[in-house]
Structure formats: structure tokens, C-alpha cells
Amino acid sequence: MNRALRVTAFVAVLGCATSASATVVSDWNAAALAEVRLSKALRNGPPIVARALAIAHTCMYDAWAAFADVAVGTTDSSGSRRRPANERTDENKAKAISFAAYRCLRNLYPDGSLPPPLAQPSVRLNTMLLSLGYSLNETCNTDQDCRNSSPETAAGLGNIAAQAVIDARRHDGSNQYGDLTPAPCPVPTPWPLPCAATAYGQTSAHPTPRLDEVWAYSDYVAADYQPYVPTNPLMGYCNPLVVVCERQDIVDPNHWQPLIFSNGQACLDSGSGTEETCPGIQLFIAPHWERVTPFALTSADQFDDILTIPPPDYLKNSGHYHKNVDDMIQFSRSLDTGRKLIVEYWADGPSSELPPGHWGLFAQFVSQRDHHTIDQDAKMFFAMHNASFDAGIVAWHIKRKYNGVRPITAIRFVKRG
Template sequence: MKVPSLLIAATMLVPTHAATPPPPNMALRWNDALLQSVRTGTLGPPQVARALAIMHTCAYDAWAAYDTVAVGTRLGASLRRPPAEHTRANKNEAISYAAHAAAVDLYPAGRASFDALMRELGYDPADTSSTAAGIGARACSAVLTYRHTDGSNQLGGYADTTGYQPVNTPMKVSQPLAALNDPSRWQPLTFVNKAGVEVTPPFLAPHWGGVASFSGQARDLADAVPRAALYGSAEYQQQAAEIVQTTAALTDRHKAISGYWSDGPSSETPPGHWSLLARTVSQRDRHTLDQDVKMYFALSNAVMDAGIASWETKRDNDSARPITAIRHLYKGTTIRTWDGRDIDGATWTPYQPSTFPTPPFGEHVSGHSTFSAAAARVLKRFTGSDYFGASAVVAKGSSTVEPGVSPAQDVTLRWHTFTEAADQAGQSRRYGGIHFRDGDLRGRALGAEVGQAAWDRASAYWSGAAS
């Protein structure tokens, strides 16, 4: 059995049941294909979440034409085909043409691999003359037309449309903190990336809160989130002290949790990670094509809305990351760091690779927490239970922060429930030193609400109740 790769050979995901799963259906095949482009691409988490949602919405809308009650998101029931045509072959063809169109639009650099998959499946990607191919093409065209003007600025390379400028000048991570205009606010970081180039990434997609959400509720839910602690408050000092203490006391298990959920550059990112976890649910429960089309439709749109909601909150708060707060508060004070050294607090670094010390956007709220809680809520609703029962092995020495050193032995992470997995994903960012407690916990609460709203909307579409 081929087990999905979650983190570049550092881990292995283990499904609950040992029985050989059925061959991957079209929903799984196209999900896998898009994730490969995600890994080799440069889009950040909110853009990846949107890309997955678009492809799975195109697949769902094409599939809905071959269901007796489901309606599409853009064209309603206008594409409905007669019951005699509701065959597996027609669904496969319509889904593939829809998914292919979406994938090429979202990741044009991957066209050759997407075309190759079509040919492997027995389809000519340039020929949409058959009824099923035409259904797929029309369904996806309507979705893409809508999403090209959804506020993401995809056609403009996802560039910011709001004119955001940071109030703080960049901090060079290799040097002690010097100037800081406002300790409450986000600060860009300058560091040497994996390619050996010194970079200062700007705030990623500060306009993302304005992207049209699937449920229509993401922004309102985000705007109700309590604000981040401000400099000068007891809460601000306490949250920084907690991160200093937490990272100084990391065990190998804590480090393994941080690494497993990190989902940084060259990975599936957090949205794609949950797509892989959902794949194990499909294998565990031996899903049909119909089930997986609906599951991924609901899941991907919930995760897209989680990205919109968390980025709306991040932009509104524009809050400092731990590296800024700790270096400012502890400058001139000796503190213990995660590798056991006593250092000047002005040089503190989180438990992250030096080539990507902290993601380039505000702290409050945690995207990992929001994405994960939204995904967990959808999977719980779809399966009818919070039970997950999966595990992952983090290999000895696989840490990207301490390669060859941590963990000293293989570490097995187990999640009895989806909620446990989501909570661990949120906690991992505190172990990693890049999120505060409030950013994590409020992100979890926001994600659960966003996931529920997306679930309600998705299930209304496939039950035929959506207008």
C-alpha cells in the first residue's frame, strides 16, 4: 500500500486499519496532483487553501450534474444530466476535465504534469467535445470566472491591493534587535534563505481578508475575535515570558510536534496537510467517489474560509511575533534558549530553521490553529464522529532545526480524534516559538466557527437546498 507522504520523508502517516484501501478515485487523484504543484510552487497558505477550494469546487460542480439532487455553486441545476447518464465513467470524465482546467489556471507551470495525468486517465486534455467533458469545462469555467474577481488578485500575481506598509523597519535576525517603532506591531525579518540569498519577505497577502468567502461569513466571524495584547500590558509580558519558558524546556517530543506540523516552504502547507489527513479518512472508511467529492468540497472551502478569516484578523491586529516581543522585552537580560545556551534576550530565536525563522505575517491569530480547527470540524461532521485514530512517525534525526540530532529516537504522534490533531497543530506553533497562547486558542475557536459555517453551506449544495 502506498502511504501518503506528509513531510518530506521525515514522517509516515499510518492509517487505522491495515486492510488494503481501494484504488484512489478521481477526487483523490486530482487532489494528489495539485498538492505536488503546491510543494514545488511558491504560494503561501491562504493562496494554497483557495487553490484547493477552487479545484475541488470545480470537481464538485461537474459531479453535481450527475447527481439527482445536488446543485452546483455557480450554475445551480442547469447542467443536470438525465439519470441514465449518471454513470461512474461520466462522473470521472466530467470531474477530470473540470479539475484539469482549474489546476492549469491555478498552477500554469504544472500544465505538463496535469496534461500527462489526463492522458494517463485516457482523456485528451484539448478535446472537450464529449458531453461529460463539456460539462466539466462549463462547470469549471463558471467557477474560475467568479474567482478571478473574488478579491484575491490572482490575475495580478496575488499582489497586495491595500497599500499595506509595516510600521517597523526590518530586523536582521543574525544581529541583536536594534530599532523598533512599535513593539505591538508586526516587524519584517531579514535572513538568509534556503538558497543562500538574503531576503526580507513582506507581509504575505495583507489584502486576503477581502477575498470572497464560501460561506459568506468568514470576515464577520473574524471581526468578532478579541484583539491581541498590546505592549505595556501585563498580558503582553506574560505571553512573551511563556514562550521563553516553553522553548527553553522543549523535549524531543515537543520538537517532533513542532517539526511535524511546520508545513513551511516546499511542503503541502497547512491546508494541503489537512487534505492528506482527509485522504487517510477516505482510505479508512473506503469512500466512494461521491463521498470524496463531497468531503473535499466541504473541507477545502472550509479551509479557504479559515485562511480568509485568519488573515483578516492578522491584518486588523498587525501584531508582533514572539521574536520581536521577546528581543525587545529581554534585551540586555540573560535568558535560556531551546539549545540549552544562556543568551542575551536581544538575540533570541524561535525553534525554527534559520532559513525560515518566522512566517512573514502578523501573529494574531494563528493560521495553523484556524486552518486545523476548521478542517477538524468538517471531518467530524462528514464522518459523523470525532474519531480519527491515525498516527505519524517522526524519524530519528529528521529535524530541520537540529538535523541529525533531534529527535534522538523515532517519535510516534497519535491522534484519537480530529480535535486532538487540530489542537496539536495549534500547540505546535507555541513549541516552535512563533505564536502566543491567545493567537493559538483564539485561532482554534475562530476555525471551529468558520468550519461549521462552511459545512452548513456545502451540505446545502449537495442536498439541493442551496439557492
């Protein structure tokens, strides 16, 4: 069985394992992952997806907590939303969770964000809510409507809990709404407009921004903060054994280098676009992500003092560089079937839910395997996705701090003739 078939078989088994007897929490996790896969076209990267899933499940957790005996929501530390004991039923929990998930996902994935012929998010989310037996009449349309929902009903509490989480995350440094001052273009270009305007995704406030508007989740200008600019120019991505690769300039072999693919080069060669408007030109997704407010950590650099990672210029003028390149090549030569399968699964091609979403699939599998209750799932998905969210913030902090070289740059630098 070839690698692609093995991966397909594995994913099919995982999907089947989560399709029966799922809790409403698991069902809404699947709905969230469906939006993640479609939003891939909007260039939402792993840390952005981790945040979205964490927010979605925090909305669900906070709604569930109002019907729990002990738990309190992240936006209700006093427990003021807790309902009387006779209302703490699984039916009310499921309804509150569903309306919270619906409201939250409508905020994270607004209509107008997907190109035709794709249906907009509300179509799928409306269908999901209706399939559970609920009425769209109990949803809320604006932030204030959600805040003013009735706390006496499960649907109203779901709306209130979701909006409280949305409000709490409104200014968390992610630039979800694209309303922060856009950073200058991170690649050399004569184009006068900020390339951030076309780099990332939709905003909740402006699903289809103009070219001179900053897009959601893109880098921005702030006090005491320098927007990211790559050390190296674009590198052509091609097989050097087959064709002559253009753009092989390397300014600093110790640092990351963005890639330009064949369609990007063709776009530039034809004059139909620029480095910030042509497809197939890589940007550092969310270089500002270390500035996002974590869930449990105090900051992205909280544990920097205990890191054993060497300083950023560790490889410069050292014998380790060549040895590491040789080790990478040897490791690639010795890949066995198991390792190849792992690579294929985590490669995240089109329509993928990205690594944070993979963990959501694993959680769905565990939920169904272990016959979870709605209470267990509300807590498990909440804890797991927020851990993933914090891990993404720290990982992007390390990426930005060290700006480490990618294997393709290092190998071409050492092995070029």
C-alpha cells in the same frame, strides 16, 4: 529516532496510505498538491493555497453534481446541467471531474510560472489526464472554448463547470491575475518601481511579468483601502548568542516585524539588489486577503462582534507583555518529543504543501481508510477545502486587524541587554 526521521516516517506512512484504491477525486487532489509544492518558489502563502484547493475542488464538485441525483453545483443552482438518470454513472462522474480538475489547475498554475529545469505544470497535468485514459482532444484551450463545450458529454460538462467557477472567482479580490493597481512598496527603499512586482507569483494572464507589472496575489490599491506598511523596520534573523545581529531596531514592540535573513543582508551589502529585489527579505504575504470573497461567510469580519480577542494595543504599557515573554520562553524549554514532532510537521519547509495542503493529505488518508466512493469524496474534499479557504480569510483578517507582535520581536525587546 531524531525529529527529522520521525517526521519523514510519519509523512511516508501517510503517503502510502493514500496510494492504493484512491478515487479520482483523491488522485486529482494529489495532483493539485504537487503543483502547490512546486509553486512554493513563487511565494504562494497559506491563504493563497487554501483558495486554489477550494477552487479546484469546487470545479470538481460542480462537475460531479451534474451526474448526481440531488446535488446542484455552486454555479448551477437551478440544476440545469443535470444529466438523465441513465448517464449518472461513476464512469461519467470520474470523467467530468477529471476534465474540470484539469481545466481549473491549468488556470491556477499556468505554464511559464516555474524556472528551469522544472517542467511546466501542463506536462504533469497532461500526463495525469492521459494516465486516466482520457484524450487531450477533449480539453479546451481558451475561456470561451470552455464555455462553449458540449454539455452532452462528460468531458464537456467538466470544461463548462470548471470555467463557470473560474469566471465566478475572477473578481473575488484575490488579485489572482495581477491586474489590479499595485500597492506602493511596503518597505523603505529609494527604488522607484513597486516591489509588489517581484513579491509574489505568476499571473494566469502574464506568467512572467515585467518588473513594472504587479504580480499575482499581491497587495493593491483600492477605494477606502490602505495597502499594508509594517510598523517596524526589518529585523536581522540570526542567533544572538553566536554572532552580533544587525538590524535590531524596534519602533513598536506591540506589532509585527518583517525579518531579513543572511542572504538578504549579503545582497544589500554587495549592492547587487535592493530591499524589494534581494532574496531573503520577508514581506507580509497577501495582506489584502481579508478583502477576498469567502465561500460560506458573508465577510471576513462577520464574527468580529463575538470575538474575545483584546484590542490591538492590549499589551502596551501593561504587565502582561513581560509575563507573556517569560511564558513563551518557558514553553520552549519544556517542549516534549510529541510537541517537537508537531512543530516539525507544520513548519512547512521547502517543497511543502503548506497547512491547507496538509489537510488535503489528511482527507486522502480518510478517503482510503474509510473506502470512500467517488460521491463521498466529491463532497468531503469540497466541504473541507472550502472551510479551509474561509478560515484563511478570517485568519488573515485577524492578522491584519491586530498586526500582532511575533515572539522573536517580543523576546529580543524584553531580553536585550
